[in-house]
Amino acid sequence: EAGVVQSPRYKIIEKKQPVAFWCNPISGHNTLYWYRQNLGQGPELLIRYENEEAVDDSQLPKDRFSAERLKGVDSTLKIQPAELGDSAVYLCASGTDRGPRQYFGPGTRLTVT
């Protein structure tokens, strides 16, 4: 069974530039999560999807962050424009509504210079 796939693995951009991250969840998983993990800290939830509906986006900075999950499968997280403080690892996770376990992808390390 393939795991959660994320791309790119690394991204370096200048501040004020846009950036996008892509996530492909495990086949059959209807819930999808985006987390941000700052260096040396635990992940923090940005947005949670059930199928194509965002059911919890209370911690997503909506002035510059946006996300979509078309057709309830793949998801894209976008930042525009990026700020220095956005440097972090962005993790995607997926799961099912049959239990609380979440499966994590390898993450995208973003560096904003």
Place this chain on the structure above:
Amino acid sequence: AQTVTQSQPEMSVQEAETVTLSCTYDTSESDYYLFWYKQPPSRQMILVIRQEAYKQQNATENRFSVNFQKAAKSFSLKISDSQLGDAAMYFCAYCSNTGKLIFGQGTTLQVKP
């Protein structure tokens, strides 16, 4: 709001010895899940063990076991017969019925040969 606290930023253990990582949490809910995740330097978050709050019996997975004290809101992880591959950052996480994971700050475990 729920919170998770890991008071040990770093721990060290000799290979083949036993180590215990501490975690406390705060919640007003009665039904929830607790997890320990392992994150090696490659950043892929891996589930180590889970505990359902309604179960009194402590969960075990091979060399990994927990001491779940619901009244004290404590959830420690014991690693027996430590191996070099156990070296990683360990995160304690709380999951409510909404599916939202709340992570602690993490504990970096060093295993000495």
